[in-house]
Structures are given as C-alpha cells and as structure tokens.
Amino acid sequence: MDFPILTYMIFIPLFGFIAVMFLPKEKHTLIRWASAFFSFIPMILSFYLTYIYYFNYSGSADMVFVEGPFSWIAPIKAHYYLGADGISVPMLFLTGLLSFLSILASFNITNRVKEYFSFFLLLESGMIGVFCALDFFLFYVFWEVMLVPMYFLIGVWGGPRKEYAAIKFFLYTLFGSIFMLVAILILYFTSDPHTLNMLELIQTTPGVMGHSLQLLCFAFLFVAFAIKVPVWPFHTWLPDAHVEAPTAVSVILAGVLLKMGTYGMLRISWPMFPEATRFFAVPIAILGLIAIIYGALVSMAQKDLKKLVAYSSVSHMGYCMLALGAYSSVTAISGCMFQMFSHGLITGALFLLVGVLYDRAHTREIAAFGGLGSKLPVFTGLMVLFSMAALGLPGMSGFVSEFMVFIGAFTAPAPDLMIITALAVLGVVLTAAYMLRMVQRVFLGEFNSEKWSGLTEINVREVLTVAPLALLTILIGVYPSPLTNIMKATLENLVNLMAR
Amino acid sequence: MPDYNLRLIIPEIFLFLWALFIIAFDLGTKRKNPKLIGYLTMGGIAATAVLLYLYHGGISFNNMFKSDPLALFFKVIFLGSAFMAVGSSFDIIAQKIKNHRGEFFGLVLFSTVGMMFLASAGELISLYIGLELTTIPLFILAAYYKDDRISVEAGLKYLVIGAFSSAILLYGLSLLYGLSGTTDIVMMKINLALLYLNTNGIGWALLMAIVMVLAGIGFKLALVPFHMWAPDVYQGAPTPITALLSVGSKAAGVVAFMRIFIDGLYGFADAVMFPLDWGNIVAVLAAAAMILGNISALRQKNIKRMLAYSSIAQIGYVMVGMVAVSELGVGSVGYYMFIYLFANMGAFAVATIFNDNTGSDSIASYAGLSKSSPMISAFMAIFLLSLAGIPPLAGFAAKFFVFAAGIQAGYTWLVILALLTAVVSLYYYANVIKMMYFAPDNPTIKLNTPLSANIVLIIGVAGLIIFGVYPEPILNFALDTARVFGF
Numbered sequence: 001m002d003f004p005i006l007t008y009m010i011f012i013p014l015f016g017f018i019a020v021m022f023l024p025k026e027k028h029t030l031i032r033w034a035s036a037f038f039s040f041i042p043m044i045l046s047f048y049l050t051y052i053y054y055f056n057y058s059g060s061a062d063m064v065f066v067e068g069p070f071s072w073i074a075p076i077k078a079h080y081y082l083g084a085d086g087i088s089v090p091m092l093f094l095t096g097l098l099s100f101l102s103i104l105a106s107f108n109i110t111n112r113v114k115e116y117f118s119f120f121l122l123l124e125s126g127m128i129g130v131f132c133a134l135d136f137f138l139f140y141v142f143w144e145v146m147l148v149p150m151y152f153l154i155g156v157w158g159g160p161r162k163e164y165a166a167i168k169f170f171l172y173t174l175f176g177s178i179f180m181l182v183a184i185l186i187l188y189f190t191s192d193p194h195t196l197n198m199l200e201l202i203q204t205t206p207g208v209m210g211h212s213l214q215l216l217c218f219a220f221l222f223v224a225f226a227i228k229v230p231v232w233p234f235h236t237w238l239p240d241a242h243v244e245a246p247t248a249v250s251v252i253l254a255g256v257l258l259k260m261g262t263y264g265m266l267r268i269s270w271p272m273f274p275e276a277t278r279f280f281a282v283p284i285a286i287l288g289l290i291a292i293i294y295g296a297l298v299s300m301a302q303k304d305l306k307k308l309v310a311y312s313s314v315s316h317m318g319y320c321m322l323a324l325g326a327y328s329s330v331t332a333i334s335g336c337m338f339q340m341f342s343h344g345l346i347t348g349a350l351f352l353l354v355g356v357l358y359d360r361a362h363t364r365e366i367a368a369f370g371g372l373g374s375k376l377p378v379f380t381g382l383m384v385l386f387s388m389a390a391l392g393l394p395g396m397s398g399f400v401s402e403f404m405v406f407i408g409a410f411t412a413p414a415p416d417l418m419i420i421t422a423l424a425v426l427g428v429v430l431t432a433a434y435m436l437r438m439v440q441r442v443f444l445g446e447f448n449s450e451k452w453s454g455l456t457e458i459n460v461r462e463v464l465t466v467a468p469l470a471l472l473t474i475l476i477g478v479y480p481s482p483l484t485n486i487m488k489a490t491l492e493n494l495v496n497l498m499a500r
Numbered sequence: 501m502p503d504y505n506l507r508l509i510i511p512e513i514f515l516f517l518w519a520l521f522i523i524a525f526d527l528g529t530k531r532k533n534p535k536l537i538g539y540l541t542m543g544g545i546a547a548t549a550v551l552l553y554l555y556h557g558g559i560s561f562n563n564m565f566k567s568d569p570l571a572l573f574f575k576v577i578f579l580g581s582a583f584m585a586v587g588s589s590f591d592i593i594a595q596k597i598k599n600h601r602g603e604f605f606g607l608v609l610f611s612t613v614g615m616m617f618l619a620s621a622g623e624l625i626s627l628y629i630g631l632e633l634t635t636i637p638l639f640i641l642a643a644y645y646k647d648d649r650i651s652v653e654a655g656l657k658y659l660v661i662g663a664f665s666s667a668i669l670l671y672g673l674s675l676l677y678g679l680s681g682t683t684d685i686v687m688m689k690i691n692l693a694l695l696y697l698n699t700n701g702i703g704w705a706l707l708m709a710i711v712m713v714l715a716g717i718g719f720k721l722a723l724v725p726f727h728m729w730a731p732d733v734y735q736g737a738p739t740p741i742t743a744l745l746s747v748g749s750k751a752a753g754v755v756a757f758m759r760i761f762i763d764g765l766y767g768f769a770d771a772v773m774f775p776l777d778w779g780n781i782v783a784v785l786a787a788a789a790m791i792l793g794n795i796s797a798l799r800q801k802n803i804k805r806m807l808a809y810s811s812i813a814q815i816g817y818v819m820v821g822m823v824a825v826s827e828l829g830v831g832s833v834g835y836y837m838f839i840y841l842f843a844n845m846g847a848f849a850v851a852t853i854f855n856d857n858t859g860s861d862s863i864a865s866y867a868g869l870s871k872s873s874p875m876i877s878a879f880m881a882i883f884l885l886s887l888a889g890i891p892p893l894a895g896f897a898a899k900f901f902v903f904a905a906g907i908q909a910g911y912t913w914l915v916i917l918a919l920l921t922a923v924v925s926l927y928y929y930a931n932v933i934k935m936m937y938f939a940p941d942n943p944t945i946k947l948n949t950p951l952s953a954n955i956v957l958i959i960g961v962a963g964l965i966i967f968g969v970y971p972e973p974i975l976n977f978a979l980d981t982a983r984v985f986g987f
Binding site: 075156163166167171186189 | 890930
C-alpha cells in the first residue's frame with residue numbers, strides 16, 4: 001500500500017486534538033463541527049479500509065496495509081509498525097463509526113466544550129492505534145495513552161461520583177497494564193535476537209520459552225486484558241465508570257474499550273502462548289460462564305437504567321470469554337469476534353438511548369417511568385429494537401453471535417466445554433428476563449402524564465446517531481456472511497497457531 | 501610529568517568566575533536590578549554549556565579530573581537544573597529576598613560548580629571535595645528566608661545531617677583507601693579485586709566500607725533509610741532551591757554513586773558475593789524507598805512535601821537501573837535523571853509560581869485552577885503524569901528503560917514491586933490533577949508568571965513531549981556514558 005491509511009487514521013484525530021486546542025474557547029459551534037470533521041475522516045477511512053479488505057484480502061491471513069517496521073528507538077528495538085488483518089479490520093470499523101457517532105451525540109455538551117472535544121479526539125487516536133499496532137512498545141503506548149483522556153472525560157464531565165469513578169478506572173487499568181509491561185519485558189529478553197515485534201514473537205515464543213514462564217507471561221497478560229474486558233472478578237470498575245461517565249463516553253467505553261481486552265487476547269496471548277492457552281482454557285471458560293450468569297443476575301436487580309446496561313455488558317462479554325475458552329473451534333472464535341462487534345453496536349446504541357432519556361427526564365430510575373410508549377413512540381421503538389437485539393432475538397446481530405458461540409463451544413474438539421456451554425445458555429433466558437422487564441416497566445403500563453408531560457420525542461440528531469447502529473445490527477443479523485468472511489481466514493490461521 | 505590539561509576545566513573556571521562576577525555586580529549596582537542579575541545568571545549558565553560543548557573529552561590532573569561522556573552527560577543535567585531553578589526564582593527574588601540577591605544566584609552557581617567537579621572526579625578525594633562544594637552552598641540556600649522559622653530549621657537540619665553524612669562517607673572512603681592503597685578509582689578496582697582473590701573472600705573491612713559509603717551517599721540521595729531530612733528540608737527551603745536539591749544535588753549523588761560503586765566496586769555487585777553483594781543491599785533499599793516514599797506521599801497535603809516523598813520514591817526507581825550494573829542499567833539511569841530534570845523542575849516551578857501568587861503550598865488550594873489558569877494547569881498535569889510514568893510522556897520511556905535493565909539483570913521481583921508502587925504513585929499525582937480539574941471553580945486565583953518562569957515551564961513541557969515521543973538521541977547519549985565503565 002502506498003497510501004499509509006492506518007497512519008492517517010491514527011494521526012488525523014491526533015492532529016484534530018491539537019487543532020481543537022488552539023480554537024477560541026467561546027466558539028462552541030466551530031469546535032463541535034471541527035471535531036466532527038476530524039472524526040469523520042477516520043470513519044470514512046475505516047469504511048474504505050473495510051471495503052478494500054473485504055474485496056481484496058479477506059481470503060488470506062496475512063497482515064495487510066502494513067507500515068514499517070520503521071526503527072523508532074533503536075537501542076531497545078522498538079519500531080513503528082502497523083498492520084491490519086481480519087481481527088483488527090472489524091474493530092477499526094467499529095471504532096471509526098462509534099467515535100464519530102459519539103462526537104455527534106456530544107453536541108449537547110456545554111461545559112468546557114473545547115477540552116471535551118479535544119480529549120475525545122485524543123482518545124480516538126489511541127483506540128485506533130491499539131487496534132493496528134504490531135510492535136509491543138507501540139501497542140503499550142497506545143494502550144496507556146487512552147487512559148488520560150478517559151480519566152479527564154469521566155472526571156470532568158461525569159455524574160455525581162465522577163471523581164471516584166475516574167480514579168478507580170485509571171488505577172484499575174494501570175494496575176492491569178503493569179503486568180502487561182512485565183510480560184513484555186520478559187518476552188523481549190527471552191527472544192533471541194531480542195525483539196518487540198509481535199508477529200515474530202508469535203512465531204518464536206512457543207519454541208524458546210519454557211513451560212512455566214509461558215504460563216507466567218500468559219497470566220500477566222491475562223490480568224491486563226481481563227481488567228479491560230472486564231472478566232468477572234475484575235469487573236468492579238465497570239459499573240462505576242459506565243454510570244458516571246457522560247453518555248458518549250459510556251458508548252466508547254462499552255463499544256470500544258472493552259473490546260481491547262478480548263482483542264489483546266486474540267492478537268497476543270492466545271497465539272503467542274498456545275501451551276498456556278490449553279492449560280487455562282477451562283478456567284477461562286468458567287470465568288466466562290460466571291460473568292454471563294452473574295452479570296445477568298445483577299442486571300436484573302438494577303434500579304438504574306444505565307447501570308442495567310452496564311452490567312449487561314459484563315454478561316455479554318462473558319460470551320466472548322466462553323468462546324475464547326473453546327480455543328480449538330473456529331466457529332467459537334468467530335462467534336467471539338462477532339459478539340465483540342455486535343455488542344459494540346447494541347450496547348453503544350443502548351447507552352445513547354439511555355442518554356437521550358436522561359437528558360430530558362434527568363433521572364434514570366426505572367421505577368420512575370412507565371407507559372412512555374404512548375408518549376414517545378419513536379424513542380420506544382428504537383429502545384425496544386435494541387433491547388431485543390441485546391437479548392438475542394433472531395434476525396439481529398446478537399442472535400448470530402450467541403448462536404455461533406454456543407455451537408462452537410459445544411462442539412469444540414478441545415477442551416470439553418459441553419456442560420459449561422449448556423449452563424451458559426441459561427444466560428440467554430436471564431438476559432431476556434431483565435431486558436423484557438425493563439421494557440415493560442419503562443415503556444408499557446400506565447403513563448404518568450402529570451410528571452412526564454414535558455417529555456419530548458427524540459430529535460433528529462439523536463435519531464441519526466443511533467440509526468446507523470440499528471441498520472447494521474439488523475443487516476448483519478440477517479446477512480452475517482460479510483462479517484464472518486472478513487475474519488474467517490485470519491481466525492482459521494489463529495486456531496492453527498493455537499494448535500501448535 | 502603529570503599533565504595539567506587546564507583546557508578541560510575551562511567551563512568550571514568560567515562558571516566559578518561568573519558566580520563571583522554576579523555577586524560583585526549586584527553589589528556594584530547597589531542591588532537595584534534583580535531581574536538583570538537573574539538573566540545574567542541564566543546567561544552565564546548557558547555560556548558554560550557552550551564552553552562545555554567546546555572543551556570536553558580527556559583526562560587531566562593525573563586522572564583526578566576526567567572529562568568523559570558520563571561527566572558530560574551529568575553536567576548537562578546540572579546546568580539544566582540550575583538554569584531552571586534560577587529561571588523560576590525571579591518572583592521570589594523580587595518579593596521575598598531583598599538584601600542578598602546576588603549571593604543567592606552566586607551560591608546556586610557555586611553549588612553547580614561543585615556538582616560539575618564531582619561528576620568529573622576520577623578519584624576519591626576530588627570526589628569528596630566536589631560533594632562538599634555542592635552541599636555547603638545549599639545549606640545556606642535552604643535557610644535563605646532568614647525570618648522564616650521553617651526555612652531556618654530546614655537549613656540547620658540540612659547542615660547537621662549533611663555534615664554527619666559527609667563524615668560517614670569520609671570514613672568509608674578512608675577504609676577503601678586503607679584496603680586498596682590508592683584513591684584512584686580505577687586503581688582501586690584492580691587492587692580490591694586482587695585483595696579479594698588473595699584473601700579469598702570479602703572482608704569485614706570492605707563490607708563496612710561499602711555500608712558507610714552507601715550511607716554517606718544515601719543521605720545525599722535521600723535514599724531510604726537515610727531520607728528523614730528530606731521532607732522537612734524540602735518544605736522549608738525556598739521552592740527553587742528545593743527543586744535544585746531534588747534534581748541537581750540528587751543527580752550529583754547518582755553520579756558519585758556510579759563512580760564509586762559501578763566503577764570502583766564493580767566486582768562486588770555480582771551475585772557471587774551473595775548475600776553481601778552491594779547490588780542486593782541497594783535493591784532492598786530501593787524497594788524500601790519506593791514503598792515508603794509512595795505510601796507516605798499519599799497522605800501529604802502540602803505540595804512540596806508531596807513532591808519530597810515522591811522524589812524519595814523516584815530515587816528508588818533510579819536504583820532499579822543502578823543495581824542492574826549493565827550497559828542498559830547505566831544508560832537508563834542517565835536517561836531517567838535527564839527526564840526527571842524536566843518533570844521535577846517543572847512541577848516545582850509551578851509550585852513556586854502558585855506560591856508567589858497565592859502564598860499557599862497546600863494541595864487543596866489548587867482547586868479549580870484549570871478554569872482560571874488553563875495553561876499552567878495543563879503544564880502541571882503533564883509534569884505530574886510524566887512523573888507517574890504515563891506514555892507518551894518521557895517519564896514512561898524512562899521507567900521502561902530502567903525496568904528493562906532490572907528484568908535483564910534478573911531483578912524481576914524488584915521490577916514488579918516498582919510497578920506496583922508506580923500504580924500507587926498515580927493516586928497522589930492524580931490527586932493534584934483532580935483538584936485542578938474536577939473541583940468546583942475558584943475564580944479568585946489568577947496566576948501571573950514572569951517571562952523567565954514561562955521559559956522554564958516551556959522547556960520542561962517540550963522536553964517531556966519531545967523526548968517521550970522520540971527518546972532515541974538522549975538514550976543513545978546515555979548509553980554512551982556506560983562505555984566509561986567498560987560495558
């Protein structure tokens with residue numbers, strides 16, 4: 001590729017971050033549209049990238065759009081090295097889309113507008129970087145770069161407990177990252193010649209690293225990624241951060257940041273440490289099962305609409321972990337990727353819609369509403385649509401991904417996850433229970449016309465922010481093969497790598 | 501015939517004469533031009549840097565004075581810290597110090613000359629003299645607010661502890677001399693190795709020497725358990741002097757440590773000596789420094805005390821690279837100190853500016869600063885995040901190299917501990933950011949900064965961003981210094 005598309009995708013938002021900082025701070029409209037512009041271009045580029053990949057490269061597992069490796073810090077052999085394959089392309093697509101939509105959805109921010117949008121662009125730059133970095137040092141830098149804007153976005157523009165939520169998110173993620181850093185250093189010094197190149201490490205590590213050291217590095221990386229996902233015992237930062245964060249930031253958190261954990265596992269841990277993957281597969285699947293059931297049960301008990309969506313993320317990411325436990329099944333791993341993509345769309349949209357309601361009602365308490373269906377038909381329609389998608393109604397993307405996960409995990413040649421999968425199917429029922437209960441209590445029943453008479457219907461800008469997500473959810477729900485085709489070859493190769 | 505290569509000490513001679521000139525000039529102009537002498541001082545430091553660039557590389561005074569890459573690298577740090585300390589003290593000079601302005605700058609320069617001699621010391625006596633010339637002016641400077649009880653207490657405390665630690669250091673050095681029969685560090689290395697082979701083991705005298713030298717330099721570095729003077733002195737001294745203490749004087753301690761331990765006692769860092777190798781002893785002290793420094797910093801309400809404890813912790817991170825005793829180890833320590841210069845001097849410069857405008861050092865009074873002074877708050881956030889080691893700021897690269905050296909040398913436990921404490925440190929650094937950004941607005945604070953302080957802040961931020969994104973040139977320079985030790 002002559003045109004360094006990935007570099008442009010990373011650096012246009014970064015340039016936007018700097019440019020927006022130099023705009024006069026009173027010109028809110030200008031700042032908003034400038035930010036929208038700086039996130040619109042990467043979105044278009046991500047669409048273009050997906051298009052090119054689908055038609056030209058989806059049959060092979062090779063890295064494409066490769067840039068580098070260009071020497072960056074020669075003494076430690078860090079390189080500027082980017083590339084994309086079937087795992088990163090869907091994630092880049094999702095990041096480009098959700099970032100732009102989130103910026104559109106943030107147009108109603110009035111406090112410290114300039115800082116908000118510049119931080120948001122910095123965040124986007126970091127996220128795109130994570131999904132295409134192929135050098136460990138570069139990957140780690142992007143991974144951490146996002147923490148700072150996220151900390152500020154939650155801490156300045158968040159809800160009542162924003163300070164607590166912001167620092168908890170920051171410390172929790174940093175705590176995870178340091179284990180990744182140790183693992184990176186161990187990998188660097190065990191490889192011979194020393195390298196930070198992920199692709200090389202994937203090829204060589206199983207050959208040079210001893211069994212126990214592999215287990216250790218895998219465990220270290222797992223902590224870092226599991227905190228991001230978040231896998232069950234590491235999930236406690238999530239409800240705080242999601243609930244306190246402003247709407248658009250919750251969308252990015254749920255839609256993109258959580259995916260980085262599973263992305264890191266698929267890109268790094270699993271292929272790099274096949275022995276350790278085999279060793280830990282069953283416990284990981286069990287963690288997935290716990291997350292599915294626990295997340296669903298906790299969601300059921302929530303009184304706050306946003307908290308309900310937040311905990312449903314724990315439950316939904318549990319499907320990914322279950323699928324990752326079934327490392328030998330291409331179907332399961334595809335289901336995992338599919339679930340990552342579809343959860344990004346659905347939960348992103350749910351957070352946007354909850355934000356729309358909160359902006360008008362200034363409360364998110366489920367019990368405070370009732371019968372909104374008659375007053376806000378369009379809003380209700382959208383909300384019900386995404387609730388159905390979340391509970392896995394056939395015809396929507398959520399169904400496809402869950403189905404693939406279950407089939408894959410159930411029939412996986414190794415390890416034997418039949419019982420765990422069978423139990424995990426219960427999660428679907430529980431999801432249906434809390435989603436339907438929420439729909440019933442908020443949208444059906446008697447309308448409190450006295451209290452909510454001033455409630456207005458969702459406006460055009462807000463519809464525009466969720467409409468693309470609705471279209472995609474249905475599109476890949478009805479016709480999933482484009483998405484599965486994009487990742488098929490890469491994932492088959494991945495499963496082969498894990499079989500070493 | 502010994503070779504007195506005077507050419508090599510031209511920068512030191514110039515800076516010394518310049519210090520005298522500054523004092524005389526201040527007296528001659530009847531102390532009317534505080535700004536002018538400030539800029540003259542900064543100009544003198546810059547001119548010294550130019551001279552350093554022109555005249556370096558070689559040995560003079562019969563190996564007592566070495567102008568090698570290590571000395572050059574650290575001299576850049578010393579000059580940088582003096583430059584930034586002088587630059588941030590203009591308001592203090594204008595408002596609080598009425599009578600002895602010339603002496604204030606002159607003493608800063610004398611101390612810097614001492615650090616420069618120390619960095620070049622090739623044997624124990626010149627090293628000791630350099631160290632004394634570094635610290636004696638700092639005793640006076642720490643007590644420079646004559647009417648302020650805390651400042652005087654700081655000066656006195658520093659004097660007593662400083663004299664005490666110098667005595668211990670001198671005792672240790674004399675034991676080394678007794679064992680090796682030489683004060684030349686390279687000769688000492690050889691003689692001690694022979695002694696070790698002849699007596700087939702490490703004697704108690706050598707162990708005592710190691711412990712005493714470690715304690716003596718440990719006081720200068722504020723390494724746990726020799727740190728207890730630091731918070732009080734840091735709090736009481738004028739803030740730019742605190743900054744100089746925490747960067748310049750600390751870097752001087754680091755280079756003295758390198759000369760004595762990595763060079764002179766090279767053979768005794770090895771695990772062959774276990775458990776009496778100094779590598780292990782220092783590793784334990786480093787671990788204690790990181791734990792104690794970071795945990796104590798959590799509870800501080802005064803920004804200078806917080807930064808004091810943070811600098812105790814930071815020296816622990818430096819020591820992780822030091823105990824590696826390798827090319828990457830020495831290089832990473834140099835890089836770390838170089839970056840620490842920008843981050844810590846910057847943070848102290850902001851603290852100085854804030855105190856000059858509001859008279860307060862308490863962290864709580866930073867509330868809402870981002871609204872009234874967005875630029876300074878953003879700079880402070882960058883300094884603190886770099887100290888915490890968040891990429892892409894240079895503090896991250898520095899930590900990465902230090903930890904890489906630690907892992908390479910097999911100190912994995914120390915690196916994991918260091919990383920865990922780094923997470924803790926984020927909490928108190930972020931606490932200041934939280935105050936500035938998340939707290940309700942406080943429109944009453946409006947910071948005015950003199951031009952010189954702005955220069956300091958911009959140098960700090962630019963250094964952290966540029967060397968964070970592109971650390972290679974400085975890292976190569978720092979790795980080059982490791983050649984001095986034959987790595």
